[in-house]
Amino acid sequence: MKRFAPYLLILPGGLWLAIFLVVPMVFMASVSTQEGDVVNGFVQTFNLSIYGDVLSQYGTQFLRSAGYGLVATVVSIVLAYPMAYWIAFRGGSRKSTYLLLVLLPFFVSFVLRTVSWKFLLADNGLLLSPLKSLGLVPADFHVLQTTVAVIGGLVYNYLPFMILPIYVALERVDPRVVEAAQDLYAARRQAFTKVVLPLSLPGVFAGVLMTFVPMTADYVNAEILGGPANTMIGNIIQSRFLVNNDYPSAAALSFALMAAMLIGIFAYARALGTENVLEAAAR
Amino acid sequence: MTETQADVEAVAPAASGPPPVPAIELDGVVKEYLAHGEVVQAVKGVTLTIAEGEFFSLLGPSGCGKTTTMRMIAGFEDPSRGTVRLHGQDVTDVPPNKRDVNMVFQSYALFPHMNVWENVAFGLRRKKVPDAEIRRRVGEMLEIVDLGGREKRRPREMSGGQQQRVALARALVNRPRALLLDEPLGALDLKLRQAMQIELKRIQREVGITFVYVTHDQSEALTMSDRIAVMNDGLVEQLASPREIYERPATAFVAGFIGTSNLISGTVDRVEDGCAVLRLGDDGRVLAEEGAHRAGDAIAVTVRPEKVMISTDEPAAGLSAVRGTVAEVVYLGLYNSYAVRLPGGTEVTVFQQNALDSTSTAERGDAVWLSWRPQHSYVIGS
Numbered sequence: 314m315k316r317f318a319p320y321l322l323i324l325p326g327g328l329w330l331a332i333f334l335v336v337p338m339v340f341m342a343s344v345s346t347q348e349g350d351v352v353n354g355f356v357q358t359f360n361l362s363i364y365g366d367v368l369s370q371y372g373t374q375f376l377r378s379a380g381y382g383l384v385a386t387v388v389s390i391v392l393a394y395p396m397a398y399w400i401a402f403r404g405g406s407r408k409s410t411y412l413l414l415v416l417l418p419f420f421v422s423f424v425l426r427t428v429s430w431k432f433l434l435a436d437n438g439l440l441l442s443p444l445k446s447l448g449l450v451p452a453d454f455h456v457l458q459t460t461v462a463v464i465g466g467l468v469y470n471y472l473p474f475m476i477l478p479i480y481v482a483l484e485r486v487d488p489r490v491v492e493a494a495q496d497l498y499a500a501r502r503q504a505f506t507k508v509v510l511p512l513s514l515p516g517v518f519a520g521v522l523m524t525f526v527p528m529t530a531d532y533v534n535a536e537i538l539g540g541p542a543n544t545m546i547g548n549i550i551q552s553r554f555l556v557n558n559d560y561p562s563a564a565a566l567s568f569a570l571m572a573a574m575l576i577g578i579f580a581y582a583r584a585l586g587t588e589n590v591l592e593a594a595a596r
Numbered sequence: 597m598t599e600t601q602a603d604v605e606a607v608a609p610a611a612s613g614p615p616p617v618p619a620i621e622l623d624g625v626v627k628e629y630l631a632h633g634e635v636v637q638a639v640k641g642v643t644l645t646i647a648e649g650e651f652f653s654l655l656g657p658s659g660c661g662k663t664t665t666m667r668m669i670a671g672f673e674d675p676s677r678g679t680v681r682l683h684g685q686d687v688t689d690v691p692p693n694k695r696d697v698n699m700v701f702q703s704y705a706l707f708p709h710m711n712v713w714e715n716v717a718f719g720l721r722r723k724k725v726p727d728a729e730i731r732r733r734v735g736e737m738l739e740i741v742d743l744g745g746r747e748k749r750r751p752r753e754m755s756g757g758q759q760q761r762v763a764l765a766r767a768l769v770n771r772p773r774a775l776l777l778d779e780p781l782g783a784l785d786l787k788l789r790q791a792m793q794i795e796l797k798r799i800q801r802e803v804g805i806t807f808v809y810v811t812h813d814q815s816e817a818l819t820m821s822d823r824i825a826v827m828n829d830g831l832v833e834q835l836a837s838p839r840e841i842y843e844r845p846a847t848a849f850v851a852g853f854i855g856t857s858n859l860i861s862g863t864v865d866r867v868e869d870g871c872a873v874l875r876l877g878d879d880g881r882v883l884a885e886e887g888a889h890r891a892g893d894a895i896a897v898t899v900r901p902e903k904v905m906i907s908t909d910e911p912a913a914g915l916s917a918v919r920g921t922v923a924e925v926v927y928l929g930l931y932n933s934y935a936v937r938l939p940g941g942t943e944v945t946v947f948q949q950n951a952l953d954s955t956s957t958a959e960r961g962d963a964v965w966l967s968w969r970p971q972h973s974y975v976i977g978s
Contacts, residue, residue: 487703487705489701489702489703489705490705490706490707490708492672492692492699492701492705493699493701493705493706493707493766494707494718495672495691495692495693496670496672496692496693496698496699496767497693497698497718497719497722497766497767497770498693498694498719498722498723498770499693499718499722500693503722504693507718508707508709511709512708512709
C-alpha cells in the first residue's frame, strides 16, 4: 500500500487530464483527417492533405497571430517587470494587497472586460470623445477595429500572467545578494543588470510561456476589438467549427497551431532557458 | 601588568614618527529607526577606533546593535548622528560601492547564478581591473582559501564551509582596507567552525588586512581577536583585549556574558592593607584589592570559577574565604564543576581541574570552604 501511495496522489489529476485532454485530442486528431459534411456525416479517410490546404489558405492569419502574440508579449514584459519589481522590493507589508489588486480583473468575466474596452475605445466613447472635442485628435480618428486595439486588449487580459511569475522570481532574490553586489563596487544600475535581472530571468521566461501561448491562440480580443483586417487564427478556427461546421479544417488548424507553438517554444527554451544565457547576462 | 603591555604591542605595531592613521573610526555614531511611530535606538552612541591590521571583534547578544554598527561601517545603514571615518576620511555619506571595505555576509550571499570564479572576480570586474590581472589575482586568492580547481562550481554545489571560503575570497581579492565579517561562521557545525577560526586568523596574518568581526559567540571572539568591544543595548560596555575582558570585566553585563562568572555583593566592612574586606556570614570574608573603597560602601565583586579553590580546611589568612554547602557536582571530564551555596543563598560556581594528583574533594551536601586571592576579585561597581 505504501509503495503505491505516491501514485495515488497523481491519480485524480492524471485521470482528469487523461479524460479531458488526451481523449478529446485523439478524437480531434481523428476528425482532422476525416472528410464529409455535417448533413451527410464525416468519414475517416486519413486525408492528410488537409493540413497543407488549411496552412496555405490561412497562412496570413497564422503569421498575424504570431506577430500579435509576439508584440503583446514584449509590451507585457515592459509593463509587468517594473510593476513586479516595485511590489517585490517596495511593497513592504502590503505585498499581498497589491497582488490582489493585480488579480482583481479576474473577478470579472473575461468577455465582459473586453466588451467594456469596446465602450472605452468607441469612436465617440469615453476616451476619444473628449479628445476629439478638444481637437487633439482628428474627428475621423478611431482605435476600435485596429491592430492597436487588439494588441491592447491582449496585453490587458493577460498582463497578470506576466506579473505573477516575474514577481515570484524577484521575491526570491535575497536582498543580501544585492547588498553584496553593492559592497563589491557595483552601482545601483550594475547591481540590477548583473544580479537582480539575471536572477529574475526564469520568471520572465515563465511569464512569456504563460502569455504568448494563450495570446497567440486568442480569438475574443480580435472578435470584439478588431476588424476584418485583424482576424487571428483563433477566429478562423472558431468560425470553421461553429459557423461553417467544417470540423476537419478546424481540427487541422488547431493541430497545426499547436505544433507550431510547440516548436517555437522548444526553440525559445533552448535559446533562453539554458544556464549559458544566465552566465552571459551576469558578465 | 605584563599581559596588558603585550596586548598594546599587538594592537599597535612598533612605529616611530607620527601615530598611524586608524583604519576605522566611529565618532558618536547613533542609529535610530522609526518603528510603529516610535523612535527606536538600535545604536545609542558608539565611539571607537580600530587600528590598521587589527583583528577587532564586536561581541554581544542578538539585538545589541553590533550588526547595525558594522552595517554603518559598510555603508548599508546611514547613521542618524555621528561620523564614520575610514583611514581618516569621512565616509558617512559615501555609498557602499564607493567604500574601500568589503563584507562577508552571514549567509554568504554568494551570487547563485555565477560560478566560484565569477563570484570572486565580481568586484575586480566592477573596478575595471585588466583581465590578465583579474585572472592572476582570482587564481591566487582561490589558492589561499584552498579552493584551487573548483572554479567552475556553482555555490549550491558546495558545502557550507566551501561557500564560506568563496565569500571570504570574493571580499579579500579586492584587497580592501578593511574586511567586515558578519557572524561568518554561524552556519557551520562546531568542528568546522573551530577549524575556520584558525584558518581565518592565518589568512588575516597572511594578507595583513584589518578584520572587523561581528559575533555573539564569546569563545570565537576570545580566540581570534586582538581587541573586543562588548556591546549591549546599543552601547559599548567594554573595549579591551580578550584577556582583559575575561580577567577584568568592567561591568556586571560583561562578567555575565563572557564565560561563567560569580557575582557576590555586600558592604565593605573595613579596609586592610589596601584591601577592601566584605563580610559574608559569620566567618566569611571577601578581599578585593582594587578600587578606593571606604567602610560602608555597597559593592559587587566578580570572581571566575577557575580561580576559586575548594577545601575542607579553613584557608590561610590573606585569601578570600567563605563557607558554603555543595549543592551540585558535575563531572565534565577536563574538570569538575561545583555549585556551592553560600549562607546568604548566593550560588557560586567553582571549576576544579582533574589533575593527576587530584582526588575528588567534595560531595553533594558537604560543608566546604571556598578561597581565592584578593587580586582575583574584581569590583564592578555598586
